[in-house]
Amino acid sequence: MDMLRNEVRQLNPEQYSETKSLExxxxxxxxxxxxxxxxxxxxxxxxxxxxxxxxxxxIESPVIKMEAMDSxxxxxxxxxxxxxxxxxSIGGRMTRHxxxxxxxxxxxxxxxxxxxxxxxxxMGVDYSCLFPTPMLFLGLHPQVEIEVALCRAYNAWLCExxxxxxxxxxxxxxxxxxxPEWAYRTVRDFGDKKGVVGFMVTxxxxxxxxxNAYIKTxxxxxxxxxxxxxxxxxxxxxxxxxxxxxxxxxxxLGFMWFNMIHMTNWVINGLPERFPKLKTMWIESGLTWxxxxxxxxxxxxxxxxxxxxxxxxxxxxxxxxxxxxxxxMEVPDDLSILEATFKMINAETQLVWSSDYPHWxxxxxxxxxxxxxxxxxxxxxxxxxNAARLFNLDLKPVKKIP
Amino acid sequence: MPECFVxxxxxxxxxxxxxxxxxxxxxxxxxxxxxxYAYSNYCVxxxxxxxxxxxxxxxxxxxxxDRTYEGQTFGDNVHFACPWHGYEYDLKTGECVGDxxxxxxxxxxxxxxxxxxxxx
Numbered sequence: 227m228d229m230l231r232n233e234v235r236q237l238n239p240e241q242y243s244e245t246k247s248l249e250x251x252x253x254x255x256x257x258x259x260x261x262x263x264x265x266x267x268x269x270x271x272x273x274x275x276x277x278x279x280x281x282x283x284x285i286e287s288p289v290i291k292m293e294a295m296d297s298x299x300x301x302x303x304x305x306x307x308x309x310x311x312x313x314x315s316i317g318g319r320m321t322r323h324x325x326x327x328x329x330x331x332x333x334x335x336x337x338x339x340x341x342x343x344x345x346x347x348x349m350g351v352d353y354s355c356l357f358p359t360p361m362l363f364l365g366l367h368p369q370v371e372i373e374v375a376l377c378r379a380y381n382a383w384l385c386e387x388x389x390x391x392x393x394x395x396x397x398x399x400x401x402x403x404x405x406p407e408w409a410y411r412t413v414r415d416f417g418d419k420k421g422v423v424g425f426m427v428t429x430x431x432x433x434x435x436x437x438n439a440y441i442k443t444x445x446x447x448x449x450x451x452x453x454x455x456x457x458x459x460x461x462x463x464x465x466x467x468x469x470x471x472x473x474x475x476x477x478x479l480g481f482m483w484f485n486m487i488h489m490t491n492w493v494i495n496g497l498p499e500r501f502p503k504l505k506t507m508w509i510e511s512g513l514t515w516x517x518x519x520x521x522x523x524x525x526x527x528x529x530x531x532x533x534x535x536x537x538x539x540x541x542x543x544x545x546x547x548x549x550x551x552x553x554x555m556e557v558p559d560d561l562s563i564l565e566a567t568f569k570m571i572n573a574e575t576q577l578v579w580s581s582d583y584p585h586w587x588x589x590x591x592x593x594x595x596x597x598x599x600x601x602x603x604x605x606x607x608x609x610x611x612n613a614a615r616l617f618n619l620d621l622k623p624v625k626k627i628p
Numbered sequence: 629m630p631e632c633f634v635x636x637x638x639x640x641x642x643x644x645x646x647x648x649x650x651x652x653x654x655x656x657x658x659x660x661x662x663x664x665y666a667y668s669n670y671c672v673x674x675x676x677x678x679x680x681x682x683x684x685x686x687x688x689x690x691x692x693x694d695r696t697y698e699g700q701t702f703g704d705n706v707h708f709a710c711p712w713h714g715y716e717y718d719l720k721t722g723e724c725v726g727d728x729x730x731x732x733x734x735x736x737x738x739x740x741x742x743x744x745x746x747x748x
Contacts, residue, residue, distance in 0.1 A: 233649045234634060237680055247711075250675045319682055319709040319716075587713060590674055 242325030244341055245628050248348035254592050255350030255627045264610035264621050265591055267346070267354040269457070269509050269551050269580035272338045273326075274358040274380060280387070284379035290372065307376065308367045309360055311462050313473055314586040322584055339392045345583055346394065350591055352610065352625045355423065355617075356388065356397050359585075362459040365431030370404045377402040381416050389421030394624060396617060398424035398455050398507075403431060406439035413443055417450045423617040424453035424507070429484035430461040436495035444497065448504040453549070453616055455507040458485045481554075482515040489519060489545070496536025498544040505616060507549040510582060512556050517567045520545055546572045549616060551580040552608070553589040565599045574604045578613040631738065631745040640744065643683055653748040655735050656680065660706060660719060664737035666746045667722045672730045676712030679732075683708050683719070 245252070255261075274281060279298060285291040297306030315323045331337040338356075346354055361380060367373050377400045388395055399416050401409045416422055425447065427435075447454050460480025462468060467483065470476045485508050492498070492506070508516070520542035527534065527541055537544070550571055558564055571577060582588045594600070594608050614621055632650045640646075640659040647669060648655045654669040656679020671678035685702035692698050706719040716725045717732060724730040736747040 231649045232632070232651070234632075235647045235649070237645070237647070250670065250677055254675060316709075316714045317684070319684065319711070319714040321681055321711040592674070 239321060239325050240328045242322070242328040244329070244345035245348050247322050247325065248345055251349045251590050252347075252628050254590060255348075258350075258592065258595050260350030260591060260595075261623060261625070261627055263606045264353075264614055264619070264623050265349075265351050265579070265625070266610045266613035266617070266619060267349075267351045267581045267583070268507070268578045268613050269357060269553060270342070270346075270351075270354040270583050271357050271359050271585055272342065273360075274384075275360050277336075277338070277383070277387075281376075281380050281383045284382045285375050286378060287371075287375055290375045294376075307360065307372070308363055310363050310460070312460075316586065320586050323586075326584070335391055336387050339388060339395065342395055343392070347626050347628060349581065349583070350625055350627050351581070352623050353394050353396060353613075353617075353619055354581075355613075356384075356395050357426065357457060358400065361400060362428050362457060363430060363461070364400070365403060365428045366461055366463065367404075370402075374402040374405050374408045377412065378408075381412065385416065385419045385422065389419065393421070396421045396423045396619075398422075398426040398453070401425050401427050401443075403427045403433055403440075406437070406443065409440065410443040410446060413446050413450070413452070417446075417452055422452075424455060426455045426457050426509075427488070429456050429458045429488060430464070430480070431484070434491050435488050436491050436497060441500075444501050444504055448501050451503075453505040453507055455509050456485055456488050458482070458508075458510040460484075482511045485511040486515055486519055489516075490523065493523065493537070493541045493544050494534045496534065498547070499536045499538065505549065507551065507578070507616070509551040509580065510553060512554050513550060513552070513564075513567050513571065513577075514556050516545060516550055517570050520570055542570070546570070546576065549576050549578055549612070551578050552594065553580040553582045554587045555589055555593050557593070561597070561599065564597070568599075574607055575612060577608045578616070579609045629747045631747050634737070634744040634746050637739060637742050637744055645679065647677075647679065648746050648748075650748045653735075655746055655748060656708075657735075657737060657744070657746050658683075658708070658719060659744075664739070664744060665719055665722075666735035666737045667717070667732040668735075670732075671710040671712065671715050672724055672732065673710065673713060673715045676710045676715075678710040678715065678717060679708060681709040681711035681714075684716075686716075686725070 282294040294306050332340045364373050381399045399422055403409050458481040460476045462476050467476050467480050523541035579594050591609055595605050632648050634646050634657045645658045655666050656669045657666045669677050669679045684707055686705040688701050688703040690698040707716040709716045722732040722734050738745045
């Protein structure tokens, strides 16, 4: 029960804190008794670019490290890394993005640990799977060796500076997927590090996931019991998406588009049959794409089984065994449509909640907890227990809601 | 209905606002273009602090007489945007501009002498 208060306050963006910014989220957490059960966020972010100087120091190649360090001195001109055009803050309407600059770290640990734990507690989250932000576009870098170098440096930095220091923060590490041999070595070298609960392929890229070059990586992941996730993003340089002229368009389509391609290739080429114990998770495409693709592939499969002879079941039956993250969860006015989507993907066991915080379209746990068609056990599965089983996390809540 | 003190009239400059918390009520009180407006500070979307974001005029696509597109500009309607996700509200009505069936609860503002009060 919240204490009743009486106050008049002014806005002061220079006193930004996650606790203050998310005060209403904490109210929701207390009202819904989140302290009583586990909540796991399978997709949250930090801005690794704020730590590039430190991250670059982990680059193994002395030549590439020199280029990276030099790039820090020419901000605003041609970059060492690629990026994307975008205006996620909607012209400054998302004030937390500017407010973060005023955030003051509390102790000796990395600032990202302080900030992450603060917003996790404010929302009622026990564990978060942390991902980078600008690196989501690194799969589109024209130089494959730069993707490999930064991926290795970032993973080493993240393991040492963040994951080793804070048990409530875990990650599915970036795979340099444009170089299959280095993708394999990344799993081999980092798979046993503390806090590494799986590996991630950033979806915007143009390598087919069914290429034979990746088979030994999938085999190693399966052997290690580490899930593989595909984290969506957009590319305004994609030939089709390049015809869109507003962020709403490229975002709405792009975050589905690349995962639809990878999912189609994954299923049609029989990878679930070849790697039956390898768990896959599809992140940040929302849910409507899965509902659509299941029906579309099943419909065509019945006429063209010869195109996918490895399949012993309909495509949707394989998809129904995969994991899907919730955010950005589309909530239609008619909730029966959402309920049908939940049924299609076996949400009670396969759906895992994600916030995507601090990005512009983040979700709170209440997006699941407040759904009228879910019973309490289903809510708790989706909010935490499903992910805990996947990541081998303790079910005991550890958060401290302010 | 209890009245809560918001501010001295002279303390509120054009575009200023205060967030008034009184028991279960959390209200954003705006002073803009000579008028006061007060709405619930809980966004209809995800419960964010709806009244704590920026004030911004509506965006307009400019079309020519032949229906070709010319560019964008700002219109005359003032909105405030929830800082969590950008849901925009019409300052004069509290309606959510993406779906005007959705509205923030409106509160009455009273100016008495040099003081401004909101009725909760």
